[in-house]
Amino acid sequence: MAEVVLSHVMKSYGSLYAVNDVSFTVEHGEFVALVGPSGCGKTTTLNLIAGLIPMSGGDIAIGDRIVNDLDPKDRDIAMVFQNYALYPNKTVYKNLAFPLQMRKLPAAEIDLKVRKAAEVLDMVHLLERKPRELSGGQQQRVALGRALVRDPAVFLMDEPLSNLDAKLRVQMRSELKRFHHNLNATVVYVTHDQLEAVTMADKMAVMNGGVLQQYDSPANVFANPVNTFVASFIGSPAMSLIPLEAAGNALISPEGWELPLSAMNARKAAASTTNKVILGARHSTLTLHKAPSPGSVPGKVYTVEPTGDVTFAQIFINGALVNISLDPTVALAPDEHVWVEFDQERLHLFDAETTMALAAS
Ligand SMILES: Nc1ncnc2c1ncn2[C@@H]1O[C@H](COP(=O)(O)OP(=O)(O)OP(=O)(O)O)[C@@H](O)[C@H]1O
Ligand SMILES: [Mg+2]
CATH class of the missing domain: 2.40.50.140 (Nucleic acid-binding proteins)
Structure with a gap:
């Protein structure tokens, strides 16, 4: 696990600044939510941390390394997306094991990692099922498990709950919180749902128009919003x-x-x-x-x-x-x-x- 430091990060598309001079530090083991309205630059910020798109300026460090020029696979991160494509013909076990087999880990080590992830996510009893035999929330857990087995320094999640119905979302919200608590994982979590951010995060980064408005604990953001945008965005x-x-x-x-x-x-x-x-x-x-x-x-x-x-x-x-x-x-x-x-x-x-x-x- 590691800290993530963004310093004056920029991303422009022509004259549009999708991310404009954003700086914040995610401490080791912290759960940070990037929150803001549609188009404010959340996904772009996450993709920059992941290395999926090139930066226009600034620095990103993960652990003690500046990762600006590193490929995603070398950044020691795992991503969980909104659309979690599971392999439909593989069992849950094989879905979890597959990325490790690709990395040519020994079979015994793969087995150990898969069983540990299944335990953390409470899905030992689901290991032999196929994705179609799972509920939406269970499928979501498999997607999380696939990130988990890789044992990354940082988890990056982009609206992982947004495909679930309201009840399941609330349930998965607390499961994700447990997951973070049990692993003491460093998590950067994108959501447009301010309630999700407030309930799950240690800190929230409130963005608008590519600009970071406020970076603080949910309680402080709620009690002392820095401007009218944050005041009206956080709280329901x-x-x-x-x-x-x-x-x-x-x-x-x-x-x-x-x-x-x-x-x-x-x-x-x-x-x-x-x-x-x-x-x-x-x-x-x-x-x-x-x-x-x-x-x-x-x-x-x-x-x-x-x-x-x-x-x-x-x-x-x-x-x-x-x-x-x-x-x-x-x-x-x-x-x-x-x-x-x-x-x-x-x-x-x-x-x-x-x-x-x-x-x-
Ligand atoms: N490849 C691209 N080319 C041009 N503009 C882009 C590109 N990707 C994103 N943008 C623009 O950058 C801005 C930020 O997009 P981003 O996807 O980061 O928003 P978001 O906060 O994740 O929104 P949402 O909540 O809708 O997912 C938007 O104005 C978007 O239109
Ligand atoms: Mg997005």
Whole structure:
């Protein structure tokens, strides 16, 4: 196992920068998720680490070697793709053994590795079956097993769960987590599903437009998003963002109301480049009132979505749709007038010009 270091990695296709000056370090044994919307450069970044495509600039190190000019087969990596093509006519055992036979390992050593991988992935009882006799999740485990027997320094995975149905995906998510835990493997894992990233990864690299936005633990990314993109991409339902104007110790709305700010938040708002700021709040930090109340602002109910344990409502506030979670016993109707209270300790303020989180100066 080994660390992976990306330094100022670039990949351009003509005038398009698919990966633009990306730097981060995956520590030995860490599970890192590359996450971001479609086309943001996740697969390209993974393929650059794997050596499947040439870089336009920068350096990649795996372990203590710069691998820029090494072939994929010499990089000591194993890839698991979204489409895991298993050999349909070979048993699970032979599917696992095949890459090792290709490398001309002794039969006894192959047998040992295959049985160890089957144990780690809990599929000893499946070894004599053919792929068509397996469920989707079991086939996925065979694909993982094939990477595992190679005993690589680093596992690279590109959306390996995206072909599975929702239930299986959740199950495989925890199995992958166990797999990582048991092996203490270094894993770089691509997903566009922020929930998958948040639940599985030690760290996440949030990308947008080829640029790395934030690299940190899921908890820190969630608590302190660096800009409005990260704020709205991580978390479900998304953080609500309301454009307002800063004026002294308050935020004011063209609708005529104002929200008084704590001293700390007033200092943050004062640090914005213009007086335009964006107020951010997660659904769970908001309190709903049916009458005006201190620290609250007026809104109008748009939709109400009961989910059983919790009810989500969307409220129009100053032209923005704001998500709020409510106790399911709260009765609420579309178009009802309500007041939403913000928690001064847990609201976020962003600079509307730069989209960056504001810090108190
Ligand atoms: N061979 C190529 N030639 C030209 N442009 C490419 C090539 N490969 C990728 N791109 C472009 O580079 C950008 C990043 O692509 P990439 O496949 O890395 O995205 P992604 O984040 O993996 O997206 P998805 O979630 O849809 O898989 C996209 O704009 C894509 O169109
Ligand atoms: Mg991709």
